[in-house]
Amino acid sequence: ELKVEQNPLFLSMQEGKNYTIYCNYSTTSDRLYWYRQDPGKSLESLFVLLSNGAVKQEGRLMASLDTKARLSTLHITAAVHDLSATYFCAVDIYTGTASKLTFGTGTRLQVTL
Amino acid sequence: EPEVTQTPSHQVTQMGQEVILRCVPISNHLYFYWYRQILGQKVEFLVSFYNNEISEKSEIFDDQFSVERPDGSNFTLKIRSTKLEDSAMYFCASSGIGQSYFGPGTRLTVL
Numbered sequence: 001e002l003k004v005e006q007n008p009l010f011l012s013m014q015e016g017k018n019y020t021i022y023c024n025y026s027t028t029s030d031r032l033y034w035y036r037q038d039p040g041k042s043l044e045s046l047f048v049l050l051s052n053g054a055v056k057q058e059g060r061l062m063a064s065l066d067t068k069a070r071l072s073t074l075h076i077t078a079a080v081h082d083l084s085a086t087y088f089c090a091v092d093i094y095t096g097t098a099s100k101l102t103f104g105t106g107t108r109l110q111v112t113l
Numbered sequence: 114e115p116e117v118t119q120t121p122s123h124q125v126t127q128m129g130q131e132v133i134l135r136c137v138p139i140s141n142h143l144y145f146y147w148y149r150q151i152l153g154q155k156v157e158f159l160v161s162f163y164n165n166e167i168s169e170k171s172e173i174f175d176d177q178f179s180v181e182r183p184d185g186s187n188f189t190l191k192i193r194s195t196k197l198e199d200s201a202m203y204f205c206a207s208s209g210i211g212q213s214y215f216g217p218g219t220r221l222t223v224l
Contacts, residue, residue, distance in 0.1 A: 033212065042204060043156065043215045088156065097168040098144045098161035099208060105155050
């Protein structure tokens, strides 16, 4: 059974600081996603990582993938309050007829002023 | 930009009642999914649907659950006899050959 673990589960950081969220998964994957979720809202896709060594950046967020280590990271640079949300990684396994996302536990990020 | 839509946004029901959650996937997508998220927890896969049949389902998706694509545009999730533990946010998603796009969710509250 595929296991996807994130850490930390909760992260409180000050504006302007840097931090990294980690996502470990237990089996080979076809794709890895990072999503953002605001309270009571849906899942907003941030990044799709397709291959080993993939790195993607958007604004203050940068995601990377190491398929050999089965590890993805989401790095936050110079955090701002607007980044406060819950971040999920999700591993995509293509089953032959459809994909199936297995989500991590989520990291609740709180950026304080 | 095309998007997945879901209705209703919030459904309150009594335990034991049947509910139908509705979704309109993105029009040229072929794969459809339901996920659920119990409050404060992670998102869990329920079922995938392709070519008018279930491709895969999770352990959560027991005999109380069913899915249907009744008319070529809607995709529904039916829960026959709701339990308190079915209270959750239910997300519909659709995909082509790439990533899945999620709808805004239906919050189901079972009293």
